[in-house]
Amino acid sequence: MSKQDFLKGRGAQKNVHNRFLKDVYEKREDFLEYCRIEGEDAERIKTEYLPIFPKTIVNKVISPDVGMQYSMNPYQGCEHGCIYCYARNAHEFWGYSAGLDFERKILIKKTAPQLLETHLKKKSWQAATIVLSGNTDCYQPAEQKFRITRKCLEVFYKYRHPVGIITKNAWILQDLDILKELNKEQLIGVNISITSLSEKTRRLLEPRTASIKRRLRAIKILSENNIPVNAMLAPMIPGINSHELLKLAKTVSEHGALSFGFTVVRLNGAIGELFADWIHKTMPDKAEKVLHLIQDCHGGTLNDSRFGVRTRGEGKVAEQIHEMARLAKRKYFADKKFPKLRTDLYEQYKSGQMNLF
Template sequence: MSKGNHIIKGRGAQLNVSNKFDAQNHEYRDDFLNYCALEGEEAQDSKTSLIDTFPKTIVNKVNSPDIRMGFSLNPYQGCEHGCVYCYARNSHEYWGYSAGLDFEQKILVKRNAVNLLEKKLQSPRWEAVPIVLSGNTDCYQPIEKKLKITRHLLQTFLKYKHPVGIITKNALIQRDIDILRELAADNLVHVNLSITSLDEEIRRLLEPRTASVKKRLETLEKLSSANIPVSVMMAPIIPGINSHEVLPLVKAISEKGALGVGYTMVRLNGAIGGIFTDWIKKTMPDRADKVLHQIQECHGGNLNDSVYGRRMRGSGTIAEQVEQQFRIARKKYLSGRVKPDLNCHLHEQYKNGQLKLF
C-alpha cells in the first residue's frame, strides 16, 4: 500500500486501494517497504501500461439528471493525468483494477472506437444528439499524442456532420484545431476546458500529468481565436485549496475568450475518499484536517453526498458562498456571452458520409 510519507512523483494517488469486487486483497507490509527503501528499490512498478480492448459498443447513454449530456464516448478507460479527486476512478474497479494507482498506470485503449462510432452514426435508427468525448476519462490524455484515436473520432464526426462536445484539461487539443474549426463553422462542436486553479503548485499536486496552467490558458485563447466555442469548468471546487480563486480565475478566462464557466463541489465517493485522504495527509499535512472537515461540511458531515440535485453543488454555508461567488463572477466578467446551440439538423443528410442530393 502506501509508503509512509514518501511521495510517488508524477502520480496523484499514492496507493492502490482494494477493489470492492475482489474476494481477496493484498497490502504491502511495513517490513517489506522498509527493505525497499533501504535498498533504493520501488515496492511496485510505477510505469504506465496500455491494455488493448475491443468493446462491442462505444456510445454510452448518460442517465444522471445532474450531468448535462445525453451520450458520451470514452476512447480510453483509466487516465494517466492522475487527478487525485477524479470521480472516474471508481469505474476502473469494473475492469478488475484498483481505483488508486492502477487507474493512472493501467490504461485501457479502445482500438476499434472509430469503427464503432461510424457504425453508430450510419444506423438508420440513430437521430443526431450531441455526443460528448470524455464523459468519464480524458480523450486527450498523454497516450493520445501517439495513438490519435480522438483525432480520428473528430474526423468521423466531421465526415457525418454530427454534433460533438469535448471535455479536456490537456493542451494537446491544440493539435486538432484544424478539424475543430471546420466543425465550428457548422456549429457542430463545443469545448469545455477544465482549469481547476491558477496556482501551478496546486495544479502539479492535484493533477500531476496534466497541462500546466499557462498552457491551458494559452489553449483557451487559441481555441477562442479560431472561433471555436469554448467554456471553462472549474471543477472540482475544493474548500481550503482552490475555493478562494473563483473571481480571479473567472477574470483570467474571460480575458482569454471563454464564453462561460461552470463548477462542481468536490465529492469523494466510493474508493476516492480513502485515496484523497491518504494523498492530502502526505502532500498537505498542515491543512489536511481542515480541508477534509470543510468538504464534510459541504455534504452533511460526509465526504460524499449521492443525492441527485445536491451532490454536485453541495449544501451548507461554504457551498452557498461558492455559489454566490460564481454568480458575481459571471455577472462581472462573462455578462452577455452566449454559447451557440449545437446543430443537430445536418447529420441526417450525411448518413452515408456524404451529402444526400435527393
C-alpha cells in the same frame, strides 16, 4: 513526510482495495525489505497501455447532474492523475484499483472510431451531441501515441454530427485543423478544465496535466478561431481553490471563454480514502480543516450520492461558492453566450458521403 513516502508525478499515493474483488493485495514488510536490499522496485512504476475491445462506444448518460445526454471515452483510466477525479471509481469495474492503477493502467479502445461510425450509421439514431471525455480525458498523454480522439473527430465530421470535448490538456490544439472544420458547421463545443491559477496547486492536484499557462493559451487560440469554449472551473475544493473562483472566471473570460461551469467537490466511493491519504501527505497542516469543510458541503460526509445535491453541495460553505459564481457570471459573462450545436446536418450525411479527411 520523507521524499520516499511521496510518489512524485502521481496523484494517488497508493492503491485501495477494489470493492468488487474478494482477494486483497498487500505488500508485506519482508517483501519490501527484500526489494530494498536487492535494489528492486516493489511494484511496476511506469504507465502501461492495455488494449481492450468493447462492443459499443457511445453511452447514454442517465444522471440528472451531468449536462450531457451521451458520452464516449476512447480511454479508461487517466494518466493525468487528478486526485479528486470521480472517474477513478469506474476503474474498479475493470478489476483494477481506483488509486494508482487508475493512473498507471490505461485501457486503450483502438476500435473506438469504427464503433462510433457503426453507431452513427444506425437507422434509429437521431443526432444529439456526443461528448468526448464524459469519464476520462480524451487528450491525456496516451492520445499522443494512439490518436484515437483524432480519428473519432474525423468520423464526427464525416457524418456532420455534433460533438463536445472536455479536456484539461493543451494537446487539443494539435487537432485545431479539424476543430475548425467542425466549427464551420457549428458542430463543436469545447470545455477546458482549469481548477487553479497556482502552478503549485495544479501540480499537487493534477500532476500530469498541462500547465495553467498552456491551458489558458488553448482557450485563447480556440476562441480566436471562433471555436466556442466553456471553462470548467471544477471541482471547487473549499480550503484549497474555492477562493480563486472569481479570479479564475475573470481570467478565462479575458482569454475568450464564452461561459463557465463549476461543481463543489465530492469524494465518492474509494476517492474519499485516496483524497484523505493524499492531503495528509501533501498538505498536513490544513488536511483536517479541508476535509471538514468538504463534509460541511455534503451533510457531514465525504461520500455524497444524492442526485441534485452531490455536485452542488449544501450549507454555508457551498452557498458562498455559489454566490461567488453568480457574481462572476454577472461581472465577466453578462454579454456572452455559448451557442447551441447543430443537429440538422446529420441526416444528409448519414450515408457517409463527402468525407474530406
